[in-house]
Amino acid sequence: TAAAPALAADGPSVRWRLTSSFPKSLDALWGAAPQLAKRVSELTGGKFEIRPFAAGEIVPGLQVLDAVQRGTVECGHTAGYYYVGKDATFAFEAGLPFGLTARQQNAWLYHGGGLQMTRDFLKEYNVINFPGGNTGTQMGGWWRKEVKNLNDLKGLKVRIPGFGGKIMAALGAVPQTIAGGDIYPALEKGTIDAAEWVGPYDDEKLGFQKVAKFYYYPGFWEPGPTLSFYINLDAWNKLPKSYQAALEVAAAEVNVTMTAEYDAKNPAALNRLIQSGAQLRIYPRDILDAAYKEAEKLYADESKNNARFKKIFTSWNRFRNDQNNWFRVAENSMASYIPRSK
């Protein structure tokens, strides 16, 4: 006979800790953790309690993977691409330069085999992942001077981590890795020439427009980065099925509402930034084209040296091309329609 399904009230009292990659000041990113915790508690009648901790409270923000893997905490909220130093394959879950938009990330993860492929990879780290938010296409950062063409990038010091930094280096700039709180003084003193952060709502808090007024777009290295909940596999496997279902569904809710929150809050933040001096600039076409070529080169090189990367890239790249061919038709032609009468 089949076992009766586990009932929340029959299940064990479970107390977990969640460590976030984000400080509470980045409230939209940080907020994913308490939102998940609250929902899981409601769904289990308070039996399954997850206590969220901000970056640095238990471990530093970029050590979420390690903390979850080792079981220091049972779960975390982070972005896969923070761990490309361990293996570039981590990037797929979050997103790659000129990769998938927020909609396309969800399509790939939920219905394009992406979640299964990234889970197969993360199993080696004793982790199971759940999509948990997306900022949408990020902005291209704050520049002290205009960059009117590819030559203007030469020798400029740009705060930009990960794959984006590698691309900037290939274009002649000098990528820098600087923590959030140190960016403003570095831009102010001119120690660096530019810095990327997130988008209007988060950037506004750091006041970059006062010291680097040219606000470029798009952030071609982050077309739609997915945040992730990482859960220690041993802890996951011990959960009753109904607690697993609660976690999974609560993560999906966070995934859709975080993007909604950014989309709702970015427009007013952008207006305020412009009011206080930010000047919008689109990246020149030659920079975008050169960056695109360098991105493709990076992926080809990585695929040569990394079988795990190659396996996912091959599938992901086919999916990306199909997505772009379709989105160009209905979705983007609608989105880019600007009525003449306005």
Next chain:
Amino acid sequence: TAAAPALAADGPSVRWRLTSSFPKSLDALWGAAPQLAKRVSELTGGKFEIRPFAAGEIVPGLQVLDAVQRGTVECGHTAGYYYVGKDATFAFEAGLPFGLTARQQNAWLYHGGGLQMTRDFLKEYNVINFPGGNTGTQMGGWWRKEVKNLNDLKGLKVRIPGFGGKIMAALGAVPQTIAGGDIYPALEKGTIDAAEWVGPYDDEKLGFQKVAKFYYYPGFWEPGPTLSFYINLDAWNKLPKSYQAALEVAAAEVNVTMTAEYDAKNPAALNRLIQSGAQLRIYPRDILDAAYKEAEKLYADESKNNARFKKIFTSWNRFRNDQNNWFRVAENSMASYIPRSK
């Protein structure tokens, strides 16, 4: 002292019926109902069971609102704009011509006050609504002949319901209301000249490309229609809090995964349609501009005569303008970038 939270296993056994607006053949739309039911059952250890019924099994597909309002069933899955005949205000929840995209619908509903405003309105119908899926921008339908400019529309019979139909009428076409199963023979015989349906994945099943090969985009009357779960308010109010939470979170999951499913499945369907003879065409600029003007006129007229409509429109319209100003910056400039090297 505070009451203890309701536990699923302590809660009552609840058996609900859900009536869908969709036939099982439209599997992505229909699938929302069984997906919700399965998740709610898992989350409540099988205590809260929702049995989904396809369009016509209990009531016809366009009578979901009435069935939920009267309590014939406790809940339904439908699209608000099916009920604009009762009140045009129903359209906001689903979407309006030249309105919000899928991302923007979520932003408005979850974080722009939209859900609260549409709930205030739906309360009069004894219903509470939850966003439950989105197809993304739909296609602009199948035409037997090319329409190269606004004049080509004059007198053509076009199967298109709702606001879209009103706009087509204002442009000189003759809108028709025909059920899904009757469209193909009407197009084949030439009784009608064109018909809109959904997008590649759903359209493919009806084989329109065999009888009307010009496949136009974008479906400017449906930039990102949201489907909805409608729940009878009396039934809702009787639920334990944890069952309410289960329904709410399961709906949010459906909301994000349906769009992911359409986005994942549309590209291959579009390719197959093109292989079997469909010819893609973008709507001529003069048609889009004239349609945009007529849409704005419709909204102004409706606002004059309908205080409920006007109240939401005023807020929605401001939100829409802000959204478009922001999406044009990062998101759309990224999405519309097509590398020169390809």
